[in-house]
Amino acid sequence: MDPSExxxxxxxxxxxKGEISAVEVCKSYLKSIEERDPQIHAFIHYNPDIALAxxxxxxxxxxxxxxxxxxxxxxxxxxxNILIEGQRCTCASKILENxxxxxxxxxxxxxxxxxxxxxxKANLDEFAMGSSTENSAFFPTHNPLSxxxxxxxxxxxxxxxxxxxxxxxxxxSDTGGSIRQPSSFCGVVGLKPTYGRVSRYGLVAFxxxxxxxxxxxxxxxxxxxxxxxxxxxxxxxxxxxxxxxPDYLAQLNADIKGTKIGLPREYFQAGITADVHSKIRAGxxxxxxxxxxxxxxxxxxxxxxxxxxxxxxxxxxxxxxARFDGVRYGLxxxxxxxxxxxxxxxxxxxxxxxxxxxIILGTFVLSSxxxxxxxxxxxxxxxxxxxDFDKAFEKVDVIVSPTSPTPSFRLGEKxxxxxxxxxxxxxxxxxxxxxxxxxxxxxxxNAQGLPxxxxxxxxxxxxxxxxxxxxxxxxxxxxxx
Amino acid sequence: xxxxPNEVEYVAKLANLAITExxxxxxxxxxxxxxxxxxxxxxxxxxxxxxxxQVVYAKASTESMRNDLPQVTFSQEDSLQNAPSKGAGHFxxxxxxxxx
Numbered sequence: 411m412d413p414s415e416x417x418x419x420x421x422x423x424x425x426x427k428g429e430i431s432a433v434e435v436c437k438s439y440l441k442s443i444e445e446r447d448p449q450i451h452a453f454i455h456y457n458p459d460i461a462l463a464x465x466x467x468x469x470x471x472x473x474x475x476x477x478x479x480x481x482x483x484x485x486x487x488x489x490x491n492i493l494i495e496g497q498r499c500t501c502a503s504k505i506l507e508n509x510x511x512x513x514x515x516x517x518x519x520x521x522x523x524x525x526x527x528x529x530x531k532a533n534l535d536e537f538a539m540g541s542s543t544e545n546s547a548f549f550p551t552h553n554p555l556s557x558x559x560x561x562x563x564x565x566x567x568x569x570x571x572x573x574x575x576x577x578x579x580x581x582x583s584d585t586g587g588s589i590r591q592p593s594s595f596c597g598v599v600g601l602k603p604t605y606g607r608v609s610r611y612g613l614v615a616f617x618x619x620x621x622x623x624x625x626x627x628x629x630x631x632x633x634x635x636x637x638x639x640x641x642x643x644x645x646x647x648x649x650x651x652x653x654x655x656p657d658y659l660a661q662l663n664a665d666i667k668g669t670k671i672g673l674p675r676e677y678f679q680a681g682i683t684a685d686v687h688s689k690i691r692a693g694x695x696x697x698x699x700x701x702x703x704x705x706x707x708x709x710x711x712x713x714x715x716x717x718x719x720x721x722x723x724x725x726x727x728x729x730x731x732a733r734f735d736g737v738r739y740g741l742x743x744x745x746x747x748x749x750x751x752x753x754x755x756x757x758x759x760x761x762x763x764x765x766x767x768x769i770i771l772g773t774f775v776l777s778s779x780x781x782x783x784x785x786x787x788x789x790x791x792x793x794x795x796x797x798d799f800d801k802a803f804e805k806v807d808v809i810v811s812p813t814s815p816t817p818s819f820r821l822g823e824k825x826x827x828x829x830x831x832x833x834x835x836x837x838x839x840x841x842x843x844x845x846x847x848x849x850x851x852x853x854x855x856n857a858q859g860l861p862x863x864x865x866x867x868x869x870x871x872x873x874x875x876x877x878x879x880x881x882x883x884x885x886x887x888x889x890x891x
Numbered sequence: 892x893x894x895x896p897n898e899v900e901y902v903a904k905l906a907n908l909a910i911t912e913x914x915x916x917x918x919x920x921x922x923x924x925x926x927x928x929x930x931x932x933x934x935x936x937x938x939x940x941x942x943x944x945q946v947v948y949a950k951a952s953t954e955s956m957r958n959d960l961p962q963v964t965f966s967q968e969d970s971l972q973n974a975p976s977k978g979a980g981h982f983x984x985x986x987x988x989x990x991x
Contacts, residue, residue, distance in 0.1 A: 771925060
């Protein structure tokens with residue numbers, strides 16, 4: 411097998427044919443982690459023995475001439491807010507530093523049955539709150555393409571693991587862009603499914619009406635394969651929906667001629683840097699040459715979307731993080747002996763600054779006297795944001811925008827201005843508010859070699875179309891415009 | 892809406908978060924600029940709009956509900972696995988009712 415091969419189907423085929431064993435594939439990725447991760451810091455923790463044991467199981471099945479499952483022997487990095495039974499799950503927080511997961515997330519059960527090898531738990535912004543992975547309580551992750559730069563966030567460890575060739579694919583979670591933005595900063599493909607497409611059981615909750623788990627890989631085909639395995643109704647997650655799972659792979663190569671692509675006027679006005687503008691224009695030309703029709707559309711409530719998102723997300727976060735109180739799991743600081751002091755000290759010492767900031771704001775907007783003015787109002791604006799998309803999708807099939815207004819930035823450059831950091835999420839948060847699916851694909855690099863990402867948004871449960879257009883874009887050379 | 896030290900203290904108490912003086916001062920500035928930003932939501936006419944709590948189901952839908960029957964979930968042992976302090980099959984915590 412060509413060691414630079416990154417396509418899941420080809421790696422699996424090599425294992426199946428006996429050209430290479432699953433253990434050898436696993437060892438080569440573990441070696442890559444050993445060599446590169448000291449500079450990149452994509453992983454919070456990993457257990458080589460467990461990964462090798464999983465790989466050995468695949469080799470055993472092959473030796474017994476049993477059929478191999480779709481992800482047989484494929485090394486996958488898992489964001490450390492997704493539970494793998496028996497392994498630590500820290501959420502990049504001191505408050506869960508030594509917490510051991512008592513059960514598997516549903517997505518982990520599905521990937522395990524498919525034969526995947528869990529090569530390590532990937533770094534993230536603490537409790538998935540952030541856009542650079544600098545908010546991890548342990549250490550920041552560095553962009554593999556340029557080590558002084560951030561990988562993006564909050565799934566920065568996951569995208570860095572794939573971009574740094576330390577994993578073939580990864581799982582991330584996306585609440586306001588946390589799969590798509592780091593995918594664009596690291597030059598990989600990342601998908602946030604429709605809300606309700608993939609079970610959230612076993613994902614540590616941040617914003618329960620916004621969160622989704624999604625796949626990250628080097629190729630659209632791999633993301634399509636992974637989505638097919640991850641999708642489905644789960645009795646453990648009442649927000650997961652019983653919607654038919656299409657054969658995403660079968661539809662990848664359909665002709666996209668005549669696809670109507672919406673370009674939101676508001677997005678292309680919003681402070682995009684020249685390099686992003688130029689590469690996205692080049693990407694749109696590729697789509698045009700493939701027969702797509704570019705149509706300008708309006709998403710009139712775009713200006714209010716960030717404010718709406720942050721009120722909703724912070725409110726939900728303050729509620730979800732109330733469970734971390736030192737009683738049943740995680741860090742406990744005794745304090746002066748009273749129960750209340752235990753809660754307060756544990757949470758003060760266990761949570762980082764960004765998490766505290768969001769809990770305080772979230773509690774404020776939900777508190778008596780302010781609930782109507784902030785939270786209820788934001789919920790109503792959310793309806794308007796969703797309606798913008800419903801109306802747009804009557805005219806177009808897919809909406810395209812840059813994933814981020816800028817490429818990656820230097821570590822430390824934005825960490826003193828939380829509001830500036832929030833404003834850079836403008837293109838991604840709307841998909842979480844509306845519940846629609848979104849994918850980021852590489853769309854060239856700037857003069858410094860930093861990747862730029864193009865985002866495609868689709869209708870609810872229309873991932874097939876998104877993957878079809880994205881795959882065709884990839885095959886036509888779109889990733890390297 | 893301007894936030895001062897009293898509001899931050901009050902909200903920190905609600906959220907069971909002990910914050911230091913230094914943290915309080917940093918937060919006041921940052922929270923105010925974020926809240927000021929968020930004020931723009933008041934410019935939207937939402938008088939005829941219903942709130943969206945979740946994007947999945949129509950309001951009156953009950954299809955996500957399961958039957959109200961007890962199920963086996965977690966064993967006591969599994970539940971206590973990560974307990975900072977436990978005894979006699981329970982989580983142990985400091986006294987709940989304060990001495991007077």
